[in-house]
Amino acid sequence: MKTQLLALTGFLVLACSSPQQTESNPGSLAADSSLTKITSTPKINLFTHVDSLRNQLSRVGIGELKPWSSDGKSWLAATDFYEFGPGNADGFRDNLAFFLESGNKQHVRKLQLTMLRYRKGYQSKSQSTFANKTELLFELLKTTLPEGLLRSIRTGRNFRAETPEFVVSTRLDAGPTDADADYYRLTLISK
Numbered sequence: 302m303k304t305q306l307l308a309l310t311g312f313l314v315l316a317c318s319s320p321q322q323t324e325s326n327p328g329s330l331a332a333d334s335s336l337t338k339i340t341s342t343p344k345i346n347l348f349t350h351v352d353s354l355r356n357q358l359s360r361v362g363i364g365e366l367k368p369w370s371s372d373g374k375s376w377l378a379a380t381d382f383y384e385f386g387p388g389n390a391d392g393f394r395d396n397l398a399f400f401l402e403s404g405n406k407q408h409v410r411k412l413q414l415t416m417l418r419y420r421k422g423y424q425s426k427s428q429s430t431f432a433n434k435t436e437l438l439f440e441l442l443k444t445t446l447p448e449g450l451l452r453s454i455r456t457g458r459n460f461r462a463e464t465p466e467f468v469v470s471t472r473l474d475a476g477p478t479d480a481d482a483d484y485y486r487l488t489l490i491s492k
Contacts, residue, residue, distance in 0.1 A: 343491035344466040347442055348409040351378075354401070361437045363397050363414075369406070376403045385430060386423055393419045393480065395427045397434060414438065414487040417476060428455050428485070435487055457485060467491050 347354045355366040355378060364380040371377075382396035395418050403410040416431050418424060432454040439446045444466065453460035453471055461470040468490045476482030 343408050343410060345442055345444060345489075345491040348412075348491045349407070351401075351407070351409055354409055357441045358399055358438070360441060361399075361434050363399055363434065366399060366401065369401070371406070376406050376409075377401065382417070386420065386426060389419045389481075391419075393482070395419055395423065395430075397431065410491055412438075412489045416485045417482055418485060419480065419482045421481070424457060425455075428457050431485060431487075438489075454485075454487070465492070 342349055347357060351369050355369065358380075359365045363383040366378045366380050369376055369378045378401040380399045382398045384394040384396045386395050388394045395416060397414065397416050400413040400415065401409045401411070402413070414431070414434060416427065418427050420427070432451050435454055436446065436451065445464075447462035447464065447469060450460055450462065450469065450471070457473055459470070459472050461468070463469075469487065471485065471487050474484045474486065476484050
């Protein structure tokens with residue numbers, strides 16, 4: 302029950318935060334107007350093969366992505382939350398999830414790896430886990446990691462880089478108001 306509630310909360314945060322964000326959210330589709338109206342094929346090859354991408358991402362070790370489906374505004378898929386490490390005083394464990402999003406059924410435009418961190422004294426280990434999953438992600442996508450990305454992740458800092466293929470950013474946000482937690486997100490938007 303707790304895992305289902307966390308998954309629902311995370312998905313709602315993603316769904317509510319993505320399209321309406323402004324320049325303060327460099328990972329949102331709306332943050333870069335040049336990306337919101339892209340009609341071309343994504344430059345990250347695997348993003349053009351939705352089912353293959355969903356299957357490949359399961360190799361990162363977070364879980365399987367749910368089927369690609371529409372909410373009436375965009376196409377989405379997500380994993381359940383993958384919990385890791387010891388729990389906090391309330392039994393909550395840090396967790397990771399993948400989210401895929403697009404305005405087009407035929408391809409993915411945005412991938413997000415989100416971590417909800419509950420344990421303040423465990424942050425360096427959590428960030429290391431996040432960095433390891435990010436490294437696996439870029440290997441599966443056959444895409445070069447931007448210089449400084451893993452270092453920023455391991456230290457929990459915000460980061461943004463743009464390549465000819467994609468825009469990638471990381472960001473730390475406040476977590477649920479009723480929990481002593483925060484979110485750390487990696488957002489990858491294919492051009």
